[in-house]
Amino acid sequence: MATLADIIEDYIKRQLQKSHNSIVVINRAQLADSFECAPSQINYVLETRFNKERGYIIESRRGGGGYIRIVKIRSDDIDKTVGKLIGRIGNSISPKGVDNILVVLHDMGFLSTKNVQLIRGVIQQETAGVVQGEDMLRAKLLRAMLCLKLQEIND
Amino acid sequence: MATLADIIEDYIKRQLQKSHNSIVVINRAQLADSFECAPSQINYVLETRFNKERGYIIESRRGGGGYIRIVKIRSDDIDKTVGKLIGRIGNSISPKGVDNILVVLHDMGFLSTKNVQLIRGVIQQETAGVVQGEDMLRAKLLRAMLCLKLQEIND
DNA sequence: AATGCGAAGGTCAGGAATGGTCAGACGGAG
DNA sequence: CTCCGTCTGACCATTCCTGACCTTCGCATT
Structure with a gap:
């Protein structure tokens, strides 16, 4: 049954x-009104269906x-694979894990090569000296940069 | 909707x-009149859109x-300016600070536009739910993405 | 020169219009 | 019965916009 x-x-x-350009702008209250539901319902849909794991920003x-x-x-297809990889980054990742993903993306x-070097460098720089949640920060940085790259090839 | x-x-x-010389002189009351709004609305626009952060005096x-x-x-020099802006991000930054930098970079x-929207979105999502060091994380994410962009135009 | 008045622009508190968050109710599948 | 995905309502945060009141400046009058 469709909820x-x-x-x-x-x-x-x-x-x-x-x-046709994969962008849509909505008005929360208005959309909620037309579906006769609470505005927060819209947020629920966005959180569960249009999150970054599913390839939306x-x-x-x-x-x-x-x-x-x-x-x-x-x-x-490329996008799908990259998107999947981005989804797999998860909440935290080790330097080795970053490397693995970068190698795959480079191979495909x-x-x-320059991109890979820069990304590695930036992540190293930004995580240096961070004592707590380093793996989490690494995941966020990697995902951010990959999202940006992903967008570019879709222009 | 445009406000x-x-x-x-x-x-x-x-x-x-x-x-052509990047200078414009306005008359507050007259401008307000032509847009049919309160004169103080003009001040609001100037404060939020044409402040120093965004590169105006x-x-x-x-x-x-x-x-x-x-x-x-x-x-x-775009390159120099971007580099300077990246330097100015510092250790931590507020959402508004991010916005200001993005607008400047967009204007130049x-x-x-899509870049700006994506970067804002990524930062919003990656910092959502982070209770501590949110401003710090924001700074790192922004810097990471801008570094990636900066590399591209130098290829 | 001193004073007074009108013509700018400045400030700020507050209301209206949005969207965000979160605890908890609800209900179907195991 | 318990768990998990849905859905809501109360309360919060942010952005826009206005109106009342304040400050500053040029100029005419005295």
Whole structure:
């Protein structure tokens, strides 16, 4: 049975299809109103269906003229593989784990040699001296940079 | 939806473009009148969109024949400026600080609109739920992504 | 020169319009 | 019955915009 969350998910995905640039902007209150549900329901759908593991990036702003922008990053096969890898990064990762992923991405031509070196360097730099949650920070940094790269090849 | 503040911002930026010397002088009451808003709305736009962080200088004078002058600070060398901005990120940064930097980089053509949206989104998601050192994490993520971008234009 | 007035612009508190978060209710599958 | 995915409502945070009140400056009058 399709839950309301499923229905809203489908709706947003259709909008993304229609958009042709994989970006859709919604108004939380209005969307909630048209589906006759609580506004927070929209957040639930976004959290569970349009998170980064699934290849989406959400950007939002509060206040007058506020909005929620949903960006799909991932379309073809390369994207799918990279997206999967990004999803696999998880909450924390070791330096060795970073290396493994970088090698795979380099081999498949997603990252240049220079890219790999830079990413490794930046991660080293930014995690140096961090005493707690180093693996977590590493995961976040790697994911951030890969998301940025992923977007580029989709332009 | 574009708010009135956004519209006024665009208008002023267009005027700056047209000016060819990156200086534009406005009359607060008159501008407010043409946009049918309160004069203080103009101040709001100036404070939030044309502040020093975003690379503008505001000079004004009260009294009869008063004026507001908006000056866009020139950025001759993109590379140097970006490097300087990255340096300015420092150890920690607020969401607004991120925004200011992104807008500057966007205005000078270093980041595309999509880039900006993605970077904002990634940072929002990676810092969500982090209770301690959020500002620090934000700084690291932003720096990492900007370094990656900076490498690209130097290839 | 001193004073007074009108014409700018500045400040700030607060209301309205958005979106975010989180504890807990609810209900179906095991 | 217990667990897990849904869904809601109360409360919070952020951004926009206005109106009342304040400050500064030029100029005419005295």
